[in-house]
Amino acid sequence: MSLRIVVCVKYVPDATGDRHFAEDLTVDRDDVDGLLSELDEYAVEQALQIADEADDAEITVLTVGPEDAKDALRKALSMGADKAVHVEDDDLHGTDALGTSLVLAKAVEKTGYDLVVCGMASTDGTMGVLPAMLAERLGVPQVSLLSEVSVEDGTVKGRRDGDSATEQLEARLPAVVSVTDQSGEARYPSFKGIMAAKKKPVTSWDLEDLEIESDEVGLEGAWTAVEGATERPARTAGTIVKDEGEGGKQLAAFLAERKFI
Numbered sequence: 001m002s003l004r005i006v007v008c009v010k011y012v013p014d015a016t017g018d019r020h021f022a023e024d025l026t027v028d029r030d031d032v033d034g035l036l037s038e039l040d041e042y043a044v045e046q047a048l049q050i051a052d053e054a055d056d057a058e059i060t061v062l063t064v065g066p067e068d069a070k071d072a073l074r075k076a077l078s079m080g081a082d083k084a085v086h087v088e089d090d091d092l093h094g095t096d097a098l099g100t101s102l103v104l105a106k107a108v109e110k111t112g113y114d115l116v117v118c119g120m121a122s123t124d125g126t127m128g129v130l131p132a133m134l135a136e137r138l139g140v141p142q143v144s145l146l147s148e149v150s151v152e153d154g155t156v157k158g159r160r161d162g163d164s165a166t167e168q169l170e171a172r173l174p175a176v177v178s179v180t181d182q183s184g185e186a187r188y189p190s191f192k193g194i195m196a197a198k199k200k201p202v203t204s205w206d207l208e209d210l211e212i213e214s215d216e217v218g219l220e221g222a223w224t225a226v227e228g229a230t231e232r233p234a235r236t237a238g239t240i241v242k243d244e245g246e247g248g249k250q251l252a253a254f255l256a257e258r259k260f261i
């Protein structure tokens, strides 16, 4: 039987762009370009490698996000995933981590899965909590933060490198794993891959398709609230120290004044 792999990928605002909050303190996504979270490229890569080793496997990439999140799905498809699922609904505006995990869990269940592969964290929210929440909602084991991962005889195995120890972990499928940026460079989409991605199926679901009530998600259903946000102060012109014999002392004084030394 085919190994069904679902990779959760997030469409995130480009970190090099200027990001702003809207009046309701949600991120103003119209204001900035987005892209596939770089850390999720590692998840796609590991799923592709697991699929290569399996006799028969199918990779579905899944995102919860706005219309433009399809760009993230297309990139993952051009890397080699087989099909994609996009969950979008106006009522998702303001959804927090618990709400996102609910939507992902329902979408994963509807897709059908043996293994869910996530990134270690998104590059915007960076909470790193979604894989654990997702596993709990699905009622399956989670093996998180793996820098090496493989599947053999219905078991997912992996290596987690910690500060004081390296652990070898395994769990019976179905399971959720998350992989780190040490798991291996993600491949670049080839020209052939980019052309093939255009023909791969992308299924769109809304909350009704997933049997989720609108008050379970969005700002209304959120368990967390953003109370305030302050814009980063504009950059000021730097200080140029001209070395006329006293440069070192001036540098030291500059750093000491700002308590760097």
Ligand SMILES: Cc1cc2nc3c(=O)[nH]c(=O)nc-3n(C[C@H](O)[C@H](O)[C@H](O)COP(=O)(O)OP(=O)(O)OC[C@H]3O[C@@H](n4cnc5c(N)ncnc54)[C@H](O)[C@@H]3O)c2cc1C
Binding pocket: 008, 009, 010, 011, 025, 026, 027, 037, 039, 040, 043, 062, 063, 064, 065, 066, 092, 093, 094, 095, 096, 097, 098, 100, 104, 117, 118, 119, 120, 121, 122, 124, 125, 126, 127, 128, 129, 130, 131, 226
């Ligand atoms: C439609 C929408 C509206 C949102 N509105 C707000 C808002 O108003 N205010 C606010 O503070 N936050 C908002 N968020 C952000 C959301 O709460 C967080 O993105 C979410 O809780 C995940 O947290 P994180 O980014 O820290 O993920 P992490 O826990 O760091 O992510 C770990 C991994 O989980 C997977 N993952 C995470 N998010 C997604 C996703 N969306 N789709 C697929 N896989 C994913 C990826 O594999 C990722 O590497 C919104 C998100 C969505 C999708």
